[in-house]
Amino acid sequence: MNTHIPLTLIGISHKTAPVEIREKIALSKEEQVTVHKRLLDAFHLKGILTLSTCNRTELYLSGDLSENELQHIREWLNDFKQTSYFTQEQHTYVFQGKEAVRHFFDVAAGLDSQVIGEPQITNQVKEAYHLAHQGQVTDALLNKLFSYGLQAQKHVRSETFLSDGAVSVSFAGVELAKKIFTSLADKTVLLIGAGETAELAALHFLDKGVGRILIANRTFSKASELANRFKGEAYELDELKRILTETDIVISATSATEYVLTREMVEPQLKHRPYDPLFLIDLAIPRDLDPELNELDNVYLYNLDDLNEVVQLNLERRKQEIPRADKIIQEHVREFVNWLSTHASSQIIHRLKRYFDDLRKAELKRLNSRLPEEGMEQIEYLTESLVNKILHQHIQLLKKNIRNPELYEQYLEFLHELYEIDK
Structure with a gap:
């Protein structure tokens, strides 16, 4: 069914532009609010939704737009961001109608993400919608687009493995640790280093419910800062030997030029924990952890190459889920189009009823003073x-022609000319 869908998408993403361009056209929340108001006022749109993340900036515009109006909007965006990228065809994509709907559903489900199936985009879509909805700039079309898009995302997530498995090395390390220990609730993790990688690892471990986090760093103040953020404990690097006896998992990610943990440092500490496994993850280049550690009993050492193999395997598994996810998305797009067809027809029928009823009441008013009350009741019933x-x-x-877009449009045009009913 080719139902007319008055929806236009203008976007720039990681697929069409490098980060140097994406950061220049990104919209802050304050800028999004301004864009909403100004575009609605200037171009008489029925609704607008903006989605701006590190990987994409997209505008979903509800309402019929001519080519000329669309070009003016793109030029306006250029002026607003002091750039020319919104009118550069190699960087900007424009989808209309069903294509725009399908794209929104793909984005919400993580099918269009740089890392397929990543869950963050769903929250970003929710935040974008709530910003527009609270600003009262969404209409029935955009409200339903969001609702159906979210349903599609939930269906994809529950019926496929599109979001399963770690696809970052820090998360892969956490997943491996969970497989070895089953539960992390009574385990202690030691993070060596206090940079971005250590921070990500801390976030993942907290999410998995680890019992205790220790952070050791060459600069104690940085270790202390990170420990405060994640309710952990900060240590100097020269305390590593002592705290190893309390540790189940070690993740090391420093910029050191020599091994931070050697066999000679670790082996004596194992006597204090003869039956407890020690899980070591080396995320540094050059490596932080002595490869000979893997020769020790009850010690499991993984480096970046090991984790990258896990990540690549998980990414490949996610790619294999795309056809299943695609079928689910298609079904939800069909459901949305069916809703829109019904909604559009009911709106037209409502306008027709109001038109004829207003006409009928106006004529009855003219007769009211000339006919007896009993006669008026009969005429009212008759009319x-x-x-x-x-x-x-x-x-x-209307019902007969709704599945034929050409005849449907012709009939709407006929109603518009005959009764001045808006399409």
């Missing part, structure tokens, strides 16, 4: 019956 019969014919023709 209501007549209007309903006329409406019935129009309603039947």
Whole structure:
């Protein structure tokens, strides 16, 4: 069914532009609010939704737009961001109608993400919608687009493995640790280093419910800062030997030029924990952890290459889920289009009813002073019956032509010219 969908998408993403361009066209929340108001006022749109993340900036515009109006909006965006990228075809994509709907559903489900299936985009879509909805700049079309898009995302997530498995090395390390220990609730993790990688690892471990976090760093103040953020404990690097006896998992990510942990440092500490496994993850280049550690009993050492193999395997598994996810998305797009067809017809029928009822009441008012009350009641009943019969014919023709877009548009044009009913 080729139902007319008055929706236009203008976007720039990681697929069409490098980060140097994406950062220049990104919209802050304050800028999004400004864009909402100014575009609605200037171009008489029915609704607008903006989605701006590190990987994409997209505008979903509800309402019929001519090519000329669309070009003016792109030029306006250029002026607003002091750039020319919104009119550069190699960087900007424009989708309309069903294509725009499909793209939104793909984005919400993580199918269009740089890392397929990543869950963060769903929250970003929710935040974008709530910003627009709270600003009262969404209409029925955009409200339903968001609702159906979220349903599609939930269906994809529950029916496929598109979001399963670690696809970052820090998360892969956490997943491996969970497989070895089953539960992390009573385990202690030691992070060596206090940079971005250590921070990500801390976030992942907290999410998995680890019992205790220790952070050791060459600069104690940085270790202390990170420990405060994640309710952990900070240590100097020269305390490593002592705290190893309390540790189940070690993740090391420093910029050191020599091994931070050697066999000679670790082996004596194992006597204090003869039956407890020690899980070591080396995320540094050059490596932080002595490869000979892997020769020790109950010690499991993984480096970046090991984790990258896990990540690549998980990414490949996610790619294999795309056809299943695609079928689910297609079904939800069909459901959205069906809703829109019904909604559009009901709106037209409502306008027709109001038009005929206003006409009927105006004529009855003229007769009211000239006829007795009993006669007016009969005429009112007669005119209501007549209007309903006329409406019935129009309603039947609308339903008959709704699956033929060309005939449907022609009939809407006929109604518009005959009764001044908006399409």
